[in-house]
Amino acid sequence: MTLQQAKADIIHVGRRMYERGYVASNDGNISVRLSEDRLLVTMTGVSKGFLTPEQLIVIDYDGNVVSGRFKPSSEIKMHLMVYQERSDVNGVAHAHPPTATGFSVAGIPLTECLLPEVIVALGSVPIVEYGLPGTMELVEPIRKFVHDYDAYLLENHGALTIGPDVINAYHKMETMEHFANIALTARLLGNVNSLGKKDVDNLIGLRDRFGVTTKAVCQLQNGHNINDQSVADSQPIMPPNKKDSANEQPSQDELVRLITREVVNRLGAGGSESGDDGQAKIIPVR
Numbered sequence: 399m400t401l402q403q404a405k406a407d408i409i410h411v412g413r414r415m416y417e418r419g420y421v422a423s424n425d426g427n428i429s430v431r432l433s434e435d436r437l438l439v440t441m442t443g444v445s446k447g448f449l450t451p452e453q454l455i456v457i458d459y460d461g462n463v464v465s466g467r468f469k470p471s472s473e474i475k476m477h478l479m480v481y482q483e484r485s486d487v488n489g490v491a492h493a494h495p496p497t498a499t500g501f502s503v504a505g506i507p508l509t510e511c512l513l514p515e516v517i518v519a520l521g522s523v524p525i526v527e528y529g530l531p532g533t534m535e536l537v538e539p540i541r542k543f544v545h546d547y548d549a550y551l552l553e554n555h556g557a558l559t560i561g562p563d564v565i566n567a568y569h570k571m572e573t574m575e576h577f578a579n580i581a582l583t584a585r586l587l588g589n590v591n592s593l594g595k596k597d598v599d600n601l602i603g604l605r606d607r608f609g610v611t612t613k614a615v616c617q618l619q620n621g622h623n624i625n626d627q628s629v630a631d632s633q634p635i636m637p638p639n640k641k642d643s644a645n646e647q648p649s650q651d652e653l654v655r656l657i658t659r660e661v662v663n664r665l666g667a668g669g670s671e672s673g674d675d676g677q678a679k680i681i682p683v684r
């Protein structure tokens with residue numbers, strides 16, 4: 399990889415990330431492996447939508463600046479770890495795509511077997527435990543996943559994707575965000591049908607043909623109606639989708655009674671007792 403080509407690739411990826419709304423302000427960072435001892439990375443504090451060649455810096459694997467007038471992003475520590483752990487990776491992209499990041503905030507990983515291209519290219523996207531951006535707190539939790547996945551949701555932060563080149567890494571970011579949008583739409587529509595084991599196995603079998611090396615596999619589900627109890631437990635509470643008339647809404651007392659009954663049902667007999675008025679009282683669970 400020549401320095402000139404690497405600079406052109408990072409500028410190209412930065413523009414696409416910005417145009418698709420994956421980064422706001424000066425968010426995100428991008429890097430390319432130049433050689434055994436050199437990386438090209440984005441500088442700190444600039445919009446990725448309007449990068450110039452001078453805003454890209456050559457560093458060594460300890461993060462020292464080799465050439466360039468500016469400081470690299472503090473989140474480059476994440477990139478350094480990836481390159482040290484994965485010799486097959488030559489490009490890394492970090493951004494805050496809104497829907498995928500929304501899943502990370504909701505604590506819902508993108509692990510279901512829903513779409514063929516996602517099953518082939520990514521397999522599954524885990525949520526990596528939160529760490530303070532710019533510190534090793536952010537880096538170490540990713541290390542636990544780095545050999546098994548090529549795309550990661552960073553809890554309450556954003557997303558990271560890696561690949562044999564930086565364009566490939568960026569395409570995984572696009573695929574992840576597209577997947578997150580579709581998964582969100584299906585959840586809002588109230589039903590999520592996933593693919594079965596045979597279909598998933600067939601798709602995994604196509605990976606060699608497309609040069610996909612990840613071993614990550616999506617999680618097969620049994621029941622898929624979002625209203626199923628097993629799925630509903632992990633759903634955020636949605637507001638009512640229509641307000642027909644005041645008469646059709648339960649009163650506040652009625653609402654309290656319904657919620658209490660539901661909570662008591664979920665706690666089971668061991669978590670409740672009958673009160674004097676015949677209604678259950680909730681014992682706090684610690």
Ligand SMILES: [Zn+2]
Nearest residue numbers: 426473531556
């Ligand atoms: Zn970030």
